Amino acid sequence: MIIDAIKIFVYPGMIFIIIFSLFYFGFLRKITARMQNRIGPPLWQPIFDIIKLFSKENIIPENAKLGFTLWPVLSIASILTAGLMIPIGGDVVLNTSGGIILILYFFVISTISSFLAGLSSGNPFGIVGGLRKIVQLISYEFPFIVSLIVPALFFKTLSPFMINSYQIISGPLFLLYPLASSAFFISILAKCEIPPFHIPDAHQEIVSGYMVEYTGTRLAYLHLVHMVKFFVLISLGICLFFGGSLTFVDFILKSFILLVLITIVKVVVARLRVDQMLKFYWFFGFLALLDLLRVMM
Amino acid sequence: MIIMSGKSLKRCYSLPIGPQHPAFPEAENLEVKVDGETIVDVVVNVGYLHRGIEKAMEERNYIRSLYLSERICGICNFVHTTTYCSLVENLLDIEIPERAMYIRTIALELERLQSHMLWAGIAGYELGFDTLFHYIWRDREFILDAIELLGGKRVNYGLNTIGGVRRDMSEDVKNKIGKILKYIEKRFKYYIKVFTTDITILRRTEGIGILEKKDAIKYCIVGPTARASGVDYDIRRIDPYMAYNMVDFNIITDNGCDIQARVKVRLLEALESISIIKQCLKDIKKGDIRIKVPFIVPENEAISRSEAPRGEIVYYGRSNGTDKPERIKIRTPTYINLLSIKPMLVDENLADLPIIVMSIDPCFSCTDRITIIDVKSGKREILGEQEFRKRVDGKNDY
Numbered sequence A: 001m002i003i004d005a006i007k008i009f010v011y012p013g014m015i016f017i018i019i020f021s022l023f024y025f026g027f028l029r030k031i032t033a034r035m036q037n038r039i040g041p042p043l044w045q046p047i048f049d050i051i052k053l054f055s056k057e058n059i060i061p062e063n064a065k066l067g068f069t070l071w072p073v074l075s076i077a078s079i080l081t082a083g084l085m086i087p088i089g090g091d092v093v094l095n096t097s098g099g100i101i102l103i104l105y106f107f108v109i110s111t112i113s114s115f116l117a118g119l120s121s122g123n124p125f126g127i128v129g130g131l132r133k134i135v136q137l138i139s140y141e142f143p144f145i146v147s148l149i150v151p152a153l154f155f156k157t158l159s160p161f162m163i164n165s166y167q168i169i170s171g172p173l174f175l176l177y178p179l180a181s182s183a184f185f186i187s188i189l190a191k192c193e194i195p196p197f198h199i200p201d202a203h204q205e206i207v208s209g210y211m212v213e214y215t216g217t218r219l220a221y222l223h224l225v226h227m228v229k230f231f232v233l234i235s236l237g238i239c240l241f242f243g244g245s246l247t248f249v250d251f252i253l254k255s256f257i258l259l260v261l262i263t264i265v266k267v268v269v270a271r272l273r274v275d276q277m278l279k280f281y282w283f284f285g286f287l288a289l290l291d292l293l294r295v296m297m
Numbered sequence B: 001m002i003i004m005s006g007k008s009l010k011r012c013y014s015l016p017i018g019p020q021h022p023a024f025p026e027a028e029n030l031e032v033k034v035d036g037e038t039i040v041d042v043v044v045n046v047g048y049l050h051r052g053i054e055k056a057m058e059e060r061n062y063i064r065s066l067y068l069s070e071r072i073c074g075i076c077n078f079v080h081t082t083t084y085c086s087l088v089e090n091l092l093d094i095e096i097p098e099r100a101m102y103i104r105t106i107a108l109e110l111e112r113l114q115s116h117m118l119w120a121g122i123a124g125y126e127l128g129f130d131t132l133f134h135y136i137w138r139d140r141e142f143i144l145d146a147i148e149l150l151g152g153k154r155v156n157y158g159l160n161t162i163g164g165v166r167r168d169m170s171e172d173v174k175n176k177i178g179k180i181l182k183y184i185e186k187r188f189k190y191y192i193k194v195f196t197t198d199i200t201i202l203r204r205t206e207g208i209g210i211l212e213k214k215d216a217i218k219y220c221i222v223g224p225t226a227r228a229s230g231v232d233y234d235i236r237r238i239d240p241y242m243a244y245n246m247v248d249f250n251i252i253t254d255n256g257c258d259i260q261a262r263v264k265v266r267l268l269e270a271l272e273s274i275s276i277i278k279q280c281l282k283d284i285k286k287g288d289i290r291i292k293v294p295f296i297v298p299e300n301e302a303i304s305r306s307e308a309p310r311g312e313i314v315y316y317g318r319s320n321g322t323d324k325p326e327r328i329k330i331r332t333p334t335y336i337n338l339l340s341i342k343p344m345l346v347d348e349n350l351a352d353l354p355i356i357v358m359s360i361d362p363c364f365s366c367t368d369r370i371t372i373i374d375v376k377s378g379k380r381e382i383l384g385e386q387e388f389r390k391r392v393d394g395k396n397d398y
Helices: A002-009 A014-035 A045-054 A070-084 A099-119 A124-155 A160-170 A178-191 A216-240 A248-267 A274-296 B053-058 B062-070 B077-092 B098-126 B130-151 B171-197 B199-205 B213-218 B259-283 B333-345 B350-358 B374-393
Strands: B012-017 B029-035 B038-045 B300-308 B311-319 B325-331
Touching: A002 A014, A014 A045, A014 A070, A014 A216, A014 A248, A045 A216, A070 A099, A070 A216, A099 A124, A099 A160, A099 A216, A124 A160, A124 A178, A124 A274, A160 A216, A178 A216, A178 A248, A178 A274, A216 A248, B038 B333, B038 B350, B053 B062, B053 B325, B062 B077, B062 B325, B077 B098, B077 B300, B077 B311, B077 B325, B098 B130, B098 B171, B098 B259, B098 B350, B130 B171, B171 B199, B171 B259, B199 B259, B199 B350, B213 B333, B311 B333, B333 B350
Parallel strands: none
Antiparallel strands: B012 B029, B029 B038, B300 B311, B311 B325
């Protein structure tokens, strides 16, 4: 019972996920800065950012609708629950047999909560930002879902823990199904609002998007969602496509390689417009469909 | 001003962009009417940066007004002082020494280089391309070093005075500027390649923000914005001043009419600037750098114009026999280029608004010092504030 609680809350549970997400995000910012010929913030900067946000004043605007507090909390809760189901270094907290579908659901709940957070802020910029997030959801869910089905069908199981074990035995899946793996990799970029798909956070255009009216603790949750989603998606990618992780060190190494790859893509591109992004994602979705057909044969 | 209430969202609503908005470094207000994500109409409200400079110049003598004209704009400050000095030299009917003309030309072209680099970096930033912004601004530091060698400061270098320039250029400075230019030329060629071949940039700049040639002529658009629509209008060729009729250079025009054309025109113009500076550095001869001018300017009327990095600057002046000007009127390029925002923005996507407005290279500190009829601008400002209060507080206090 106590061991279960430690597993849920400490390792490989919530505290581990949160601290590692903060560090991974710090690495992302540092590597980006070095590639841009700058020095960049220290690695533990996101920790400082979150601590600072928790100490700021909580303001609820007059125009805020019902659920102003609920949606950020729901967002972080659902993404942490999704993270609990993914094996890290061979250890998983919630070993469910319907894992992949549940993970998918929790991701969608998290995104829709962010969108509703934007809607409930009562600010036109927030609404436009939320709408943009939904358009992104429509575009990247298609390749994301298709790429998730591929390992599930191939290994004939829905549990991420089993898929992890199978990959350790049989070798990484991206060698067999490169199209589905690249579709998954690219959907990471959109789900985490990384260039070229950093549209909801296009502050040059709509002043912070869906986060515009949030301050203090609620804004800390929204930022945490962003960072935790990044880490959870990387660990999901390793579990499903990029070879699985037998030990903790194995996991750290593989996730680092993914992190560097994502950073390289982030640094060398500009921002695409919403309609351009839609076309791009559906093109990749159809490519992933080819892999899906291959698996079904 | 927002038409939508808390309960219902009308189909077409107005989005206030500004006066404070992260997209624009200076305060101005665009009232944009959108239908979904397509822009239907736009009204530009300027007046937030009005400083009353023309009136201030009437109360200061010519030398003090010179320093005032330098502070009109941070990016194109040297061309403001050059045009002002040309104006007073025309009022006095004197010719400045040749060496001064060459030094002024070198400083003008260096300023054009740093202004175009600044713009290219900001364009990259607006497109979401942070890396390009950082690289270009790092290279811009080298040009600012060259300017510092020549003038003594990076911005607002007090190099100009009525009758010539104040500081001479030594051989050492000439060699150092030559070395910096060699490096900058390589970098510009690389950035031209990036801006014209990178697929994400092309997706965001090609075919967007079209300003047709007939619209450009109708609205009297000037500068690279007009040259990118095929209008061959450059003061350096039409009305040569300083050393421009003693050097060889091309006027870059492009028939693209979109943002990509404006990018190309500015970057290729920068390469031409580098060649002009190199020719000046070779041709400059020894001589005086300034001549003494009287404090009192006889009654006269004159006009002088230059090609700033953003377009044509016109200074009109009238003197009345004292040491203070009677009237100085300044028409800066952004003031007239603002008219082109409306035909460029209508029927475009809201997401493209920042990059389209940035593509005319707006310099609002230059713009707002033009005297808009005070009654009108006063009324507009009060309106802006009221609407802001209404939006922020949700109730009408006035």
